[in-house]
Amino acid sequence: MGKSLYSVLALSTGLLLTTNAFAAVSGNIGGSSNYLWRGVTQSNDAVAIQGGLDYTHESGFYAGTWASNVDFGNDTSYEVDLYTGYAGNISENLSYDIGYLYYAYPDAEGSLDFGELHGALSWQWVELSYAHVVNAGDDVAAAPFDNKDLSYIAATVSVPLTEKVNLSLHYGYSSGEVVEAWFAEKHYADYHLSLSTDTSIGTVSFMLADTDLTADDAKIVLGYSYGFEL
Template identity: 45%
Template sequence: MKKFTRSAVSTAAIAAMSTGGLALSSTASAELSANIGVVSNYLFRGVTQTDDSAAIQGGIDFEHDSGFYAGTWASNVDFGDDTGYELDLYLGFAGELANGIGYDVGYVYYAYPDSSESIDFGEIYGEVSFDMLKAGLAYTVNSDNDDDLFDTGDLYYYIGADIPLPEDFALGLTLGYYDFDIDGKDGVKASYGHFAASLVKDAASYGEFSFNLEYADIGEMDALGSSNSDDLKVWVGWSKTF
């Protein structure tokens, strides 16, 4: 299943990572923003969440000058059952040290309120960055999925780069690995490598447009096989923050 985090643990949160919003009056500066997005395919770490179909997504974010942030984000999903949407809740703390090293740590809870099965789970995540480079991980700390995918103990880690280009373009690159706790048990092959590349155009008041390539090293007989198997995914997206 799954999105994210604010720090780009996955590309599903492009809208949530955009800047801008409505300033709130207080002694310390704070900001409230909303975002909306449309994607031709919702992928979470290289795995489609919509059976290769489009998704409408959106959320609300609160950010404080101290570095604290919190928010919620939602998207339609299609897992081939009665689950119709995903609702994420997250909070964290982000900032930059005097030497230019950035950091982002937090917790995200992935919920599926209309699912007939209990498949919710939560992760703690952390990312460090310097200039254009970044590295991070997400660890599943609580889950309703006992002895299954997205169970407690799963780990996703990655390295990447965000490269500014002329004319308000940017190139994002991510290389990651999803290490599932059930991998190898009873002959199950679940863990896989993941690569993503995104070309993003900031069109100012018109929002952001992106062209994305993603590949997950998943075989047809693996736990996440079928429509996610070993082929390059190409998707486009648009997002705007208010």
């Protein structure tokens, strides 16, 4: 559940496909000391190895996939995300991203897969986003809970401190019957502060994250990712 659906677009130098159309294919690989999705660990507070592939077109269309190991305390061992959408500029400082993200758990015993529609608006350093589940497996939330009643609204401020160092502040709010089924609470907030820096061998990040869930504690997460063009 961890591929940030609002950061999947990695625009880079175009690969010439036709005379007038450019597209790019890129990849990324890395790891994290704790895989968090909306503030909640997906790896039982253990290390996660992650990676993905992205395709972007000059029209704004993008598609990709991303994978990570997970630990839910059962036989489910990995997650594969598939996503697609359109992103572009409304004006010089205002941009948008509209898409669909499917979370798959191929080796899960039950039917845990689900998909979300999302939309985001970004203005300079500020991004506002909203996502809502539109399809879900029968075991995402057991009856009598509605397994598609899950929404997420978030605000993120990303400030470049230097050419290579970035500061990010994030607040998110999850609500719906799925939240109640998972955590016995009707809604919760997650928030984090992160610092990231680009180096010659990849991007290194430090995050301090927490939620207001009753049984949750603040977490420090170290991450590394390396991006490349194909």
